[in-house]
Amino acid sequence: MLKRLTWILVLTLVLRASIAFGQLPPGFGLEVVVGNANVPVALASVPDGRLFYAELLTGSVRVVRDGRLIPEPFITLPIATAFNERGDPRGLGILGLAAHPDFSTNGLMYVLYTPSPEEVVVAHFKDRDGIGVEETDILRQPGNGGMHNGGRLRFSSDGTLLITRGDNGMQQLAQDPDALQGKIMRVNPDGSIPDDNPDPESPIFASGIRNSFGIAVHPVTGAAFFSDNGPTTDDEINLLVPAGNYGWPRCVGACNLSDPLLKDPLISFTPTICPVGMDFYTGNTFPEQYRGDLFFASCKTLTGGVHRIKLVPPLFDRVGIQEDFFEGGLGGVLDVKTSADGSLYFSTFDTIFRIVPPDPDVTAGLRGTVTDLDFEGNTTPIVGAVAVLRKKNERTTLFKLKTLTDEAGVYVFTGVPDGEYRVVVKKDGLEKARVTVDLMVGETTTSNIRMSISP
Template sequence: MRQSKLAALALATTAVLGLPTAQATAQPSPFPFDTGSLGSGSGDPEIPTEDTLPDLTVTPLLEGLDHPWDAVQAPDGAVLTGQRSGGFFVRRADGSTGPVAADLADLYVQSETGLMGIALAADFAQSRRLYTCQGFQGGGVTDIRIQSWTVDSAWTELTRGAAVLTGIPVQDGRHGGCRILTAADGTLFVGTGDTAAPGVPQDPNSLGGKTLHINPDGTPAAGNPNAASPVYTLGHRNAQGLAQQPGTGRVYAVDQGTTRDDEVNLLVAGGNYGYKPDRIPGIYDESVPMTDPVRVPGAIAAVWSSGSTTLATGSGAFVSGSGWGPWNGAFVMGGLKTKQLIFLRLAADGQSVTAQTFGLQDQYGRLRSVTPTPDGSLLVTTDNGDTDQVLRVTPQG
């Protein structure tokens, strides 16, 4: 039934976009996995919207920032963020705030690329180690890389460690977003953009347009489709959100759409999520479907898609705690274009969405990142310019 549904969806999409059927030539998958049975393609505009979100209390933690891309909360209560153009800032547990010194002399800042995702190491309480995903330029090399750091106990200085992973492509900064997720087992998932280059999303030898899975030392994690490669999944446009569902271990990626269809994808090792913008040789053709099972046989349908209007989803997380009421355990995303939080209630099997709701509409402008904290609140970063904030959003259920 799902394969039939995917085929029907592909034909409908082809008709809408005017794609000649002669161009829908079957091509071999770069990975030797049959992944076509996963995903129900439930990006259905008929998903019910419920007005049951609890009241939200919003507390500014850091202000006067310029495009803070991510924020994390350490076990000691300190909240760390970084500006895309460079510079780390902290709010310590005692309420004091200020910059955190760090050597960012080789930071590459261009368009959508700069200092981006931040993640604490699983053993941060002992090692004081964290990771950033950032543009790099030096020695004739320009790329995006995962950089390790250690921070002192007073949160005054970050000391640069090894570059954990290099070679994530970047081109003029477009679609250079990079999100890091520390999984429950201590490994790292990384979501990358396709650099707006036509062949990148489907190229298994490129680290762009992918989700990557690595060990803390940068080596490929166990279970990757190619044991010698960090590539975990392919066929993404700009995977800017990553989250692991508590209790199930399922990992989801949020992919920004073109003129339609932002997506939430349930990741499976070796999965191809169907973005193939090279219909015209050498041209980055964004008129193709975000998930194209005609030109990408076995492409996995999205768990959720935004439909004909994009929301510009820039992050993803799971909320937890009784304060969230009926939305306890829901998946939440930051909406950039629509200036809101988007909550999705997932089905028990994790492959579809049963309800959605929205919060903070038009109150704080563009909302970039969402990060869960142990007390059930969310850290949310705004993305408006040089007046941005890190907010703590607490449910009052």
């Protein structure tokens, strides 16, 4: 899963959208928060603004406060590590990190790590003046070297802890109801089993998983979404449901089998991209078209980046837009995290970046309502239509932005450079309407669009 970063990227300034490694959306830039980091595999934020990160190979959890790395680690754990024949790190070390929902009062930081190749431990530590103390192990489970340990942690909306476990390279375990490998587990914060688990005697919440290394919880519905790495095809993003069986090793991607218990992915990727850490953007510093979106990392060395999914309202259980936020040139991305101050961070194999949003004082906005005009002249808001804002010159498209109409049929773009644009509205993949608009700095232009959704 993890690929070695074979070159060192040195950045000392904020990089803007013309950067060579992959085009960011207009107005965005990157800022180095921590350079020369040691495989910062997992990120966690806490309400006071600090950013915690886990170093895969050192056993340390480090802390960034006010943009600066605190010299003394939060904790340093005795860990086992492993490398493959190419020298790439395998799935041993510190793999998961999550702050308790009540961190402000109890100071508990949860860690998943491997003290030996044959053991996986979930423990929490109490924050005392920036140092982790009072280790409490809540789970100890068998491992199998560094093969497909998974290891991500995420607290769900009901306060339970979700834990991803890979199949440890033993495919049959993913379908074995008595094995914890190849599963997503759900436990209480103290490690006990919730009474409303599919089996109240088991921590297993879902099965049929090859190697999940990313999980996030939707800020509106509370539903969880997770990534799963396919073998040579069909990397997946899935919606987590109780007792869901996601097919592995019977199938990858859409199973197309008659078994009603099998769950198809929301989206799959072939060629594979190695989807890993993920988070929903819940801040308010990004332009409105990105708020509430799922951002996820991909860790392939040459093409890894940060990707974006916008889910269709009001249920948020279908993919409306999937696109690269940026891709390539950083050697693979490991995790993505929204912080308490609304920043979005991501980590590569040796650097932690903050994504710098466009300056609202030098950009423009556009909003409008998309409605269906029926034969009797009545109008109905169109929910989940794709609105595309495209800037062109005489020969080519310079850039385009996408969003979805909300439950009221409203689309919004903010943080956009001024100029002339074309707005295209699509429904079910078909173009239904287009208009041209002029946007001016400091102003929000209104453009309501009426269209017919009939073919």
